Amino acid sequence: MTQQAEWKPKLLGFLCRWCSYAGADLAGTSRKKYPANIRVIKVPCSGRVDSLFIIKALRLGFDGVLVSGCHPGDCHYLTGNYRARRRIAITKKFLEYLGVEPERLQASWVSASEGGKFAEVVTEVTEGVKEVGPNRLFSERKSDGTEA
Amino acid sequence: MADKKVSKKDIAGLLKEWSQQFAVFAPSKESGVAAMAKWDGQDTSFLDWYRNTVVPPKASFLPQMEEMFRFQKGKEGYNIEPPPKDENKRLIFGIRPCDARAMSILDMTFKQALEDPYYLSKRNNAVLVGLGCTNPCESCFCTSMGTSPTESADVDLMLIDIGDDFLIEEVTDRGKGLIAGTKGLKETAKDDEAKAEQSKKKAYDRVTRKLDTEGIKDKLLASFDDEEYWEKVAAKCISCGICTLLCPTCYCFDINDEMVKQEGTRFRSWDSCGFPNYTKMPMENPRQEKWRRVRQKVCHKYEFYPMTFDVIACTGCGRCIRLCPVNWDITQVIESVPNKTEAKK
Amino acid sequence: MEQRLRQEARALLEQNKVDWIIGFAPGSLKFTATPLITRDKDDTERLVISPFMFNNLADFLTGIEGRVGIVAKGCDSRSIVSLIQDNKIAREDVVILAVPCPGLIDLAKIEKLVGKDRDELDDIVREGEKVTVTVDGQKKEFSTTQTLFDHCLACELPTPQEYDILLGETRPPAPELKVSGQNIAKLKETSPAERWEFWQNEFSRCIRCYACRNACPACFCQRCFVEETEPQWVMPVPRWQDNLIFQVVRNIHVAGRCTDCGECERVCPVNIPLRSLAREMYNMVDELFQFKSGMDKEALPLMAHYEQEEAEDLFR
Numbered sequence: 001m002t003q004q005a006e007w008k009p010k011l012l013g014f015l016c017r018w019c020s021y022a023g024a025d026l027a028g029t030s031r032k033k034y035p036a037n038i039r040v041i042k043v044p045c046s047g048r049v050d051s052l053f054i055i056k057a058l059r060l061g062f063d064g065v066l067v068s069g070c071h072p073g074d075c076h077y078l079t080g081n082y083r084a085r086r087r088i089a090i091t092k093k094f095l096e097y098l099g100v101e102p103e104r105l106q107a108s109w110v111s112a113s114e115g116g117k118f119a120e121v122v123t124e125v126t127e128g129v130k131e132v133g134p135n136r137l138f139s140e141r142k143s144d145g146t147e148a
Numbered sequence: 149m150a151d152k153k154v155s156k157k158d159i160a161g162l163l164k165e166w167s168q169q170f171a172v173f174a175p176s177k178e179s180g181v182a183a184m185a186k187w188d189g190q191d192t193s194f195l196d197w198y199r200n201t202v203v204p205p206k207a208s209f210l211p212q213m214e215e216m217f218r219f220q221k222g223k224e225g226y227n228i229e230p231p232p233k234d235e236n237k238r239l240i241f242g243i244r245p246c247d248a249r250a251m252s253i254l255d256m257t258f259k260q261a262l263e264d265p266y267y268l269s270k271r272n273n274a275v276l277v278g279l280g281c282t283n284p285c286e287s288c289f290c291t292s293m294g295t296s297p298t299e300s301a302d303v304d305l306m307l308i309d310i311g312d313d314f315l316i317e318e319v320t321d322r323g324k325g326l327i328a329g330t331k332g333l334k335e336t337a338k339d340d341e342a343k344a345e346q347s348k349k350k351a352y353d354r355v356t357r358k359l360d361t362e363g364i365k366d367k368l369l370a371s372f373d374d375e376e377y378w379e380k381v382a383a384k385c386i387s388c389g390i391c392t393l394l395c396p397t398c399y400c401f402d403i404n405d406e407m408v409k410q411e412g413t414r415f416r417s418w419d420s421c422g423f424p425n426y427t428k429m430p431m432e433n434p435r436q437e438k439w440r441r442v443r444q445k446v447c448h449k450y451e452f453y454p455m456t457f458d459v460i461a462c463t464g465c466g467r468c469i470r471l472c473p474v475n476w477d478i479t480q481v482i483e484s485v486p487n488k489t490e491a492k493k
Numbered sequence: 494m495e496q497r498l499r500q501e502a503r504a505l506l507e508q509n510k511v512d513w514i515i516g517f518a519p520g521s522l523k524f525t526a527t528p529l530i531t532r533d534k535d536d537t538e539r540l541v542i543s544p545f546m547f548n549n550l551a552d553f554l555t556g557i558e559g560r561v562g563i564v565a566k567g568c569d570s571r572s573i574v575s576l577i578q579d580n581k582i583a584r585e586d587v588v589i590l591a592v593p594c595p596g597l598i599d600l601a602k603i604e605k606l607v608g609k610d611r612d613e614l615d616d617i618v619r620e621g622e623k624v625t626v627t628v629d630g631q632k633k634e635f636s637t638t639q640t641l642f643d644h645c646l647a648c649e650l651p652t653p654q655e656y657d658i659l660l661g662e663t664r665p666p667a668p669e670l671k672v673s674g675q676n677i678a679k680l681k682e683t684s685p686a687e688r689w690e691f692w693q694n695e696f697s698r699c700i701r702c703y704a705c706r707n708a709c710p711a712c713f714c715q716r717c718f719v720e721e722t723e724p725q726w727v728m729p730v731p732r733w734q735d736n737l738i739f740q741v742v743r744n745i746h747v748a749g750r751c752t753d754c755g756e757c758e759r760v761c762p763v764n765i766p767l768r769s770l771a772r773e774m775y776n777m778v779d780e781l782f783q784f785k786s787g788m789d790k791e792a793l794p795l796m797a798h799y800e801q802e803e804a805e806d807l808f809r
Contacts, residue, residue, distance in 0.1 A: 051745040052718055055738055056726055072801070082799035086782065089804035090748050093777050097681075098741065099689030108809035121809050137689065138734045179698050181763040199610065202762055203700075212700055213730045286522055286612035383530040386552065388704035390762050402729055417730045418700065425720050438556075473708050473760035474548060475520040475527035 009063040009129040011038040011122075014053065016046045016081070019070035019111045026115030034119035035126040038066065045069065047080030051091040054105055059138050064104045064129035068121070071109040081109070100137060103128035152333045153313040153340060159192045161332045163241060170239035170275065173208060175201055184208055184240060198242060199285055200465065204396035205240055205247045206254060209270045213417040216266065216403070221410045234269050242279040246288070246465040248302035249295045250396030251276070256457045257399055266416070275322060278303035279314075282347065284355045287466030289479055292359040295463055297351035310343040317344075359479045361450070361460060363489065368451040370488035375439065381481055382442035384474045389420030391468035391476070392445065397461045400426075421445055446481060494592075494660050495542050498564070501590060501658050502537040505562040511588055512559030517546040523612055524600055528553065540564070542592055542660070544619060545600075549754040551576060551710035560586045566594035568644070570653030571752040571787025572710040578787070578794045579750070581713055591656030593664045596637060596645035598624060599759075603640055607633060638672055644755035644768060647673035655790055676769045677776075692737055698763045699736035701729065705757035705767055706743060711750035718742065740767065744774045749795025751775055752786045 015021040021042050027034060043049060046069025057065045067088055075081040088107045096102050106128070108121045154162050163172050167187065175194040176185040183203035217231040243251075251271070258267040280298035281288075290296060300306035304323030307314035315336060318324045327333070371377060392398045402419035405412055420426065421444050427435040435441045453461035462478070469477050498516070505511045518529040518539040526543035528550060529536065542564075550563055551572035565573060570589060576582045598619065600611045607614065607628055615627040624640045626633045638646065651664040671678075680688055703719075706712045719727045719739050727742075728735045744751070753775045758768040778784050781804060784795050792798075 052726055052742045055742055059734060059738055072805075079799065083796060085804055085808070086796055086799060087745075089781055089807050090774070090777055091745055092807055093781070094741070094745060094774060096685070097688075097773050097777075098692060099685040099687070101685065106809065107807060124809070180695065180765070181698055183698075203698075213732065283613075285610070384528040384553075386704070386707040388707040388760070389700075389702040390704050390760075393700050393702050394762060404728060404730060406728055406730075415728070415730045419729075420702070423703070469522065471762045473704050473756070475522060475525050477521040477527075480521055 007134050009037050009126055009134070010061070011064045011066060011126060011129060012057045012062040013038045013040045013066040013068065013122075014043050014046070014049045015040050015110075016048075016069040016076075017042050017044050018076040019074065020046070020068035020108075020118065022112035023068075023110040023114045023118045026113065027118045028115075030115045032115055032119035034122040037126050038122055045075065045077050045080035046084035047075070047077065047082075047087075049084060049087070051087060054091055055095075058100070058104060058135060061135060061138075063132075063135040064106065064125060066106050066108065066121070066125050068108045068110045068118075071111055074111065101132040103132045104135065150315050150317045150341065150344070151336050152316045152318075152327055153310070153336050154307070154316060154333050155313050156195060157312075158332050159195065159314075160190060162330070163187055163192070164189070165330060165332055166239050166241075166326075170237045172239045172241055174241045184243075187241070194242065198279075199281070199283055200244050200247070200467075202394065202467070202471065204250065204394060204465070204467065205243050206250065206396050206399070208238065208240060208274065209251070209267050210254070210258075210399060210401070210418075213415055214266060216414040216416050219412050219414070221407070221412070231266075234266075235273050236270075238270070238274040239277060240274055241277045243276050243303060244281060244465070245278060245295050245297060245299040245302065245306075246290045246293075246463040247396045248276055248278055249290075249293075249299065249463040250465070252302045253397045253453075253457075253459060253461055253463070254399055256459070260457075275305075275326060276303040277323075278306040280306060280308045280348065281351050282309045284351060285466055285470065287357065287469040288355050288464060289357040289359050289466060290464035291352060291355045292357075292361065293460060293462055293464035296348070297355060298348040308344040309347050310340055313340075315340055315344045357464075357466070357479060359464070359482055361482065363487075364460070364482060364485065365451045365454045366489045367485045367487055368447050371486050372443070372447070374486065374488075377486060378439040378443045381446070381484070382439040385422070385438060385442050385476055386474060387422050387424055387438055387441065388473065389418075389422050390471050390473065391478075392420040392422055393418050394467045394471060395462075396465055396467070397449070397463065421448070446478070449478075450482060495540065498542060498590060498592075498660050499537050499540050501660075502540055502562055503534050505588055506532070506534040506537065510560070511562040513557060514540075514562045515550050515553055515557075516540045516564035516590070517543055517548070517550075519543070520545070523614070524598075524617060530557070544598060544617075546592075547597055547756070547759055549708070549710050549756050552708055552756070554582050554587070554710070555713040560588070562588040562590060564590045564592055565653055565656070566592055567648060567650040567653055568594075568752050568754040569710075570655055571650060572750075572754060573787070574655050574790045575711065575750045575752065575787040575794070576713070577790045578792060584790060588658070589653060589656040591653035591659045591661075593652040593659075593661040594645075594648070595619075595651070595664060596641040596648060598640050599642040599645075601759075601764075602642075603635075606635060606639065638669060642755050642759070643673040643676070644753045644772070645673075646670075647753065647772070649785070650788075654788065674772065674776075676766055677773050680769060693733050695765045696733040696736040696740065699731055699733070699740075699765060700763060701731045701736060701739070702762060704760040704762065705740070708756040708760045709747065709751075710754075711747035711752075712743065714746075718746075740765075740770060744770050748774050748778050749784060749786055 069081040106125045110118045172187040173184045174187040175198045182201040219228045258264040304320045306317040400419045449461040502514045517526040520527040526546040618625045624635045646669040649666045
């Protein structure tokens, strides 16, 4: 696998089943164009997304992660997305502090009727990830540590 | 009869000379913690600070993690690649007698009980050059465990501090052969042997921590079921793995496979009987309770290993005492084991 | 004050107000105190108030059954309150013996300043803002700014707010945030790529002893994510990638419960600067949500609470 060959970013999306996933479906049925680089995992609620999933996704080699849920106030489970909001906020900032490019974790509120917004979000996120390049965060280090 | 010595100022030269034949390892803090590391070719500042490493030299023979082999999954099954043999000639410079004794104790498991090829290929190709202690730590108790700060039985060469020089005790044939071919050495002077004996005695006397292990095997056997006692002993333990992972005689390991698509690697890595899940099985965990795990650790070292190999699996290096987050102290525990052996009669 | 502590602890056991006493006894090494966990009223004679009582004893509360009389410094009491917030322990099941803390001496800092190991020192004496170390018969003087733990220099609550028995005079906070936060500040001056490489290096020597997790009162999960095998989130193999993920996710999981007691960094046997992660999370939680862990036992835990409008700038 060479970097010279045209690299296509791989994104992982956690979409809440009630709003964002439906919104994504709507984008599809409305024939809205958006980059095909995203793989989707349906979760019951954005509040289901543990920070562990996000970091595991980066570990596995995904170049970017998108978490999308219902707008605050509209959560099917009433408060799940409020939890997600706090959790994603600290995860995003913490990863930035560690040195992870902020473009690699993005979050959005997309309702079931916002097919257009979903397409826009994926397009923007893909562009952002393209700019920061392939995820080499967890590849073996260049400098070889000495080992006894 | 030692007839060679090396000046402390010439250690760098000596290591350079040996670097031509061996990958030389010496104490270093470069990684952020004191450990044996590949000598960088010049630094001998460890002679100023070195008392003992945090990571024990067992890491050179039983590494924290080790690739056992790689494999691929094909249509007909698994193809296992034979592991590359690690037959690099290593020289571990500065190993302390407690850690060298620990290597001999580990050999009982990895040589006698079974022949572990990963361990043996490294062990058989390593020369141990010991460095006798002059400044034992307050946590050291080697003199109670059948060895001493300057014991030479478990190394190829033992260097004894005699002031400006190190006297070189040639122990094994391999050690003798190495010295015979080494240039940067001096002849010993007439009173150097006496100086060495003085240095040894001084170091011996500086070990203040003492432990009486008389009859401990039987005492532990008799107290095995004393749950109340073991609960007390285990009360402040937090079940981390520090005492076991950094113990030079502990050898438990875990084996894990990692597969990505059709390719996989089998790893061996350090494990600890202190971890709550160490004995977890689908149906049950026989050591769910902390006191059982603490009892296991103490008994393995001071009862079971002696039952099998006639030696206590502890060399008094003191790491477990110094590094324990709650200052759990094995010497206090061993001293407190009730003596029920008379009552049993 | 020690006498009073022993009397109070003994009385609590004798009057059957608690089942256990958790405090500190003298350690088996110089400059060490060790946790004492006992049901025996005579054992209370061993209790001490020591300048080396580093452990956060709240760590033992989630593993013990029954009512507990517990010695608590300021940071410890915040951990206790945090556990009460999380409903892990009931307020009526703990009797808090509050010990106002003047800040504790970091032996690692002293070792660096003096150039000797701790067991080679003759004595360490503190008088107010002065710390005198005697080594080889010679006295060397240092300030508390040079010798206290970084987390003590940032201490916002030296005297427990929540307590039953107060053993000493209350102390005001005197946070020297600038000094205590200098490791984090230094990191923030580097580029993201340099920072990531820094952490790669640090976590290369992690041996996965889990002392950081086990010494942390906020880590009380019966089943930690690192021990999960279905699915295997993190390999038990101590590669830097897995080590880093373990620590990062651990810090995120305890966000809002971490009181910056500094234990994680102190107990790490291979000197990984874990507090540079924990404290940054602590600061972030304050910055983003104005939340300080363990201050109000009636308050909801961080992740259980939310405001109508917050952090919206991070969402599309």
